[in-house]
Amino acid sequence: MSLHPTSPQERLEVLDQIRGFALLGILLANMAFFASPVVYIQMAGIDEWESLGDKLALWGIQFFAEAKFFTMFSFLFGLGFVLFMERAEAKGYSVLPLFTRRLVVLFIIGMIHAFFIWAGDILMLYSVLSFILLFFRRSSPKTLLAWAVGLWAVPVVVVTLLLAPGFGGEFSDPQWEQSAYHYIERSIAAYGSGTFLEITAQRMFDYLFMAINSIFVAPLVLAMFLTGLYVGKRRFYQQLHQHETLFRRIRLLSLCIGVPAALLQVYSHQQMLHTGLTLYQWLHFVSVCVAGPGLCFFYITSLLQLCRRQRWQRRLAYLAPVGRMALTNYLLQSIICTLLFYNYGLGLYNQVAPVWWVIIAAVLYPLQVCFSRIWLGHFRYGPAEWLWRSLTYWSWQPLKK
Template identity: 50%
Template structure:
């Protein structure tokens, strides 16, 4: 084996369904991110959950939370873990140090994430993926079942503790009022966000973006166990060869489809209702919401994944889903493009529509933008081997300029 002959996996070697799932996940990511692009929801959720009072807007917000929240970053996490095994298995055939190559991959993902977080949009997920991805190296040589047990354990611990806390607050009927200083600070941050993003200069927007990112970072750390758990579910799927033996696993996928629907749907109702019931006080809703999200997010993530796999088994399903393949093949580029376009729509260096468009228009923008991404992605992959961000990431990872055109 020779490190000098290390090369990335060519597009023709990809598993088709994985690209389709990845492409579908990008729409969910866009939909889930729309409230954060368009409004100061980061701080508003700590006050009363929403800045909108009319029924149409509240209904649109409810729909976004129900369909998308916590279901699609978990889906990307699952695919990241699965891709980790595929990457190392293929790299091991060409280099004596596949783990070192994966570390390089994470370092450059971290660099892209930092540029994205501080230069484009504070809601970046790439940084926490790169950091959490380091823990995957501990599981590369573990048995598939060991990874599965760890995945369930990482999900169960926060659910147990949060649920016990919520139960205690519910039984006692007591809660904790947030200090008036905290409420005043959140109200000020709402106003500051609207002023900066809606009418501020480029420098003011950058300062606000930096403040928002560090404010959100503690939330990202809370998400890390769930992300690692989903990584490990992906590792389990890869080690079990589910992605290459889909026909053989169809009965299993059908069982997962039923179980995750039965579990995910009612718990998701509980999560969304708790989200909109929470106020500025710390009550059982404040603990029930993240506990329910930790169950409903992964459950409905797997419901969506198995739905796509089962749908793809039919001819009409293939026809319907195949356009998503190109989006999935250029997932990183499309993820960054979503941030660029949406910040141009909502920030003052673009159209300055921050906190002005009602939530129903967020859904319209997400649908129109993603339809455009399907078209441009299919045009792109017909001419180029990788998306521009994928090409850069691969070239940096392998320390050589990758061939770009087909």
């Protein structure tokens, strides 16, 4: 009996809906990185946008989206590992070689994405960290939860120890700021008016620069992986009505934690730019680490609640095709947005304000909903999912329905 990918009929609809919703948040959170050298702007301590509309749009993105949706995808990735593992073992196959091939293919897709489309890729980080999941596949739920909490605390403790000695002073450094201004000019020149080769060179530089900072993001991603693995082992995703009380408590707790932390995230970011104090830099990092998972779980449990209401079932059903084509749509967002902002497209890099970031996302995402629905009306999988599955199972999968 040959092993084959999960058919669309076998998929859990609600997980696809959550994944589809997460793609909207990912798009919103990534718009600043598509449209401007935001990493280097923050390094330089520049408060670039002056109009109230642009500030409100930026604050809205920071409050509702920033750090809330890569954590959601990380959680779903860990949960998906449980489903993948159990199904492979039920067929009598070894998880290790199959999952290894799956991650190698994902790493290659991520490398192409990072170096030839957009430097903000997270797929390579996901693929590397996912190997660690193999060491936890036999762990008890209690052990998984303990490790998840511990890993979440690691970056908070490390950053606290690094920044605590300077809480009373500024973190600005003239040489650091000078480098940041140089990187801003270099990015605008490359993406705004450079050739494809110059843009590719800048992409590689940006990715490697941001990869250094991923050492602080990686523990949080891995913590969310393990939380998803924990939920999968406890089978909370099955028979949702039986866990309604638990979901209600999580929703209330995550709301009470996530909203104040997200407000602190926005406030500390502004104070960090205006005052340059190390204290606000620390507050911003800690608030991101708390607000990200906090509002992430509030969003998930709220969607689980809505999906049980009949009038919402039809509305949320539109999200499922987007979620089933999550990899394709993630890559499409990068392709379309870089065509809008980079010189080999419309060349709007660093010329579009935050209000327009929200407008572009509000136009692009419904188009992805329509595209996904039409595509899956004729095909079993999205094109990227089909390639990923075919290379994972080492045989070309049937694409047409």
